[in-house]
Amino acid sequence: MSNVLNWQLGREMDYPYEAAYPDHQFAFVFNINRCIGCQSCTMACKSTWTFGKGQEYMWWNNVETKPYGGYPHHWDVKTLDLLERSHPGGQTWGGKTEDRKGPYGQFNGKTIFEAAQTHVGPEGANRALGYLPTDEEWSAPNRYEDHPVGSEKGVKGQYFKGGESLPTHKTWFFYLARICNHCSYPACLAACPRNAIYKRPEDGIVLIDQERCRGYRKCLEACPYKKSLYRGTTRTSEKCIGCYPRVEGRDSQGGGRPMQTRCMAACIGHIRLQGLVELNPDGTWKENRYNPLYYLIHVAKVALPLYPQFGTEPNGYYLPPRWVPRPYLQQMFGPGVDAAVEKYSAPDRELLAVMQLFGKDHRICFRYEIKEGPKVFETEVRGKKFEMYNDTILGYAKDGTKVIETTVEEPLHVRPDQHANSI
Ligand code: SF4
Ligand code: SF4
Numbered sequence: 001m002s003n004v005l006n007w008q009l010g011r012e013m014d015y016p017y018e019a020a021y022p023d024h025q026f027a028f029v030f031n032i033n034r035c036i037g038c039q040s041c042t043m044a045c046k047s048t049w050t051f052g053k054g055q056e057y058m059w060w061n062n063v064e065t066k067p068y069g070g071y072p073h074h075w076d077v078k079t080l081d082l083l084e085r086s087h088p089g090g091q092t093w094g095g096k097t098e099d100r101k102g103p104y105g106q107f108n109g110k111t112i113f114e115a116a117q118t119h120v121g122p123e124g125a126n127r128a129l130g131y132l133p134t135d136e137e138w139s140a141p142n143r144y145e146d147h148p149v150g151s152e153k154g155v156k157g158q159y160f161k162g163g164e165s166l167p168t169h170k171t172w173f174f175y176l177a178r179i180c181n182h183c184s185y186p187a188c189l190a191a192c193p194r195n196a197i198y199k200r201p202e203d204g205i206v207l208i209d210q211e212r213c214r215g216y217r218k219c220l221e222a223c224p225y226k227k228s229l230y231r232g233t234t235r236t237s238e239k240c241i242g243c244y245p246r247v248e249g250r251d252s253q254g255g256g257r258p259m260q261t262r263c264m265a266a267c268i269g270h271i272r273l274q275g276l277v278e279l280n281p282d283g284t285w286k287e288n289r290y291n292p293l294y295y296l297i298h299v300a301k302v303a304l305p306l307y308p309q310f311g312t313e314p315n316g317y318y319l320p321p322r323w324v325p326r327p328y329l330q331q332m333f334g335p336g337v338d339a340a341v342e343k344y345s346a347p348d349r350e351l352l353a354v355m356q357l358f359g360k361d362h363r364i365c366f367r368y369e370i371k372e373g374p375k376v377f378e379t380e381v382r383g384k385k386f387e388m389y390n391d392t393i394l395g396y397a398k399d400g401t402k403v404i405e406t407t408v409e410e411p412l413h414v415r416p417d418q419h420a421n422s423i
Contacts, residue, residue, distance in 0.1 A: 001117070002017060006313050007313070008104065008313050017189075021184070036268075041264075045059075050238075060180065061178070068144035078131060087109055112311055183206065191222030210236050213237055215235040225314070246260070258363065270358045273296075297317055320337050322344060353391045356393050368394065371391060371394070388408065390408050393408070
């Protein structure tokens with residue numbers, strides 16, 4: 001085992017290989033508050049990459065309803081439970097928040113790599129603590145869709161008034177959209193006995209070499225997010241490839257410029273923003289104040305990693321849903337939840353403008369710029385003053401071309417009468 005810096009945990013951790021970081025890292029931010037569970041992302045991915053024989057049950061992108069749903073069923077609860085059993089009561093956070101090297105404080109518990117060393121199964125010690133889901137668990141990817149959880153039961157025939165008042169709802173669910181996190185310390189890669197999995201030095205996308213893979217499914221067992229999947233017809237494992245031809249700028253629609261993946265581009269809820277971020281030699285993010293992902297994750301700190309305590313340093317970040325009870329969110333996104341929800345609930349001028357970049361163009365935005373506009377609205381949000389300015393936000397592609405120009409106030413289009421009741 002080597003010692004590597006996991007900045008999301010604010011400390012070094014054990015990992016089976018020496019640290020090696022790409023120049024740029026594929027990363028993305030999903031705003032859960034906006035997801036409507038339409039599954040356009042899921043179908044965009046399926047119709048592009050997994051429509052072949054043997055891939056019928058395979059969903060590289062999936063959207064599940066929390067708290068009960070999951071693909072495979074209960075993937076997160078099972079891994080959390082394994083970790084808790086290997087380190088009872090110790091999976092906690094502490095320490096102080098430090099800029100880029102520990103923005104969420106320090107994780108006191110054990111990661112899946114650390115817990116594996118003391119959790120020796122019949123086959124000996126594994127490189128990561130995990131489990132192999134059953135065939136049944138991979139079936140029905142959207143079970144429990146729209147099933148809420150609630151502490152109080154309503155009265156039949158009466159509108160339940162207490163269920164939906166903020167700051168957190170008593171009756172709640174939310175949609176969690178997921179793809180492979182192209183982790184900085186991938187558990188799938190660590191566990192592969194054939195060295196068939198590699199992380200690309202140019203963009204950090206994690207791929208499985210289909211020539212080398214023998215289908216041992218060690219990656220399925222190790223990945224805590226269960227984003228490596230087995231294909232019976234080829235007897236190999238497959239996973240999300242980060243639409244790398246698009247990211248490389250080889251999709252004809254992008255005019256040679258890096259493009260966002262199919263799932264990001266198809267999202268009609270405009271919840272997704274994908275980027276390529278530059279890394280320092282120690283794996284932390286290079287300061288880049290006007291890169292939208294850098295701003296959301298390191299400056300505004302409204303986007304948080306999914307289950308950072310697993311230890312893979314996932315590159316998928318989420319704006320937590322503001323109506324969900326905080327303990328549930330803290331378990332899922334770590335200690336940054338309260339500050340993130342507060343900031344998002346009454347966003348400042350810059351955050352409100354940056355939020356407009358989501359879903360506006362298929363090409364990857366590397367830099368943004370804001371042109372100030374007039375104040376158009378003001379109110380109070382839970383005791384805090386909120387002001388809205390109709391600023392213009394500009395987004396630029398890798399080569400400096402302007403690809404986005406939009407305003408905070410969305411234009412209103414009124415259809416003429418002759419089109420009434422038509423679509
Ligand atoms: S999410 Fe899973 S499959 Fe994807 S890189 Fe991380 S460990 Fe590997
Ligand atoms: S397309 Fe967007 S809004 Fe629809 S389910 Fe996927 S992530 Fe959510």
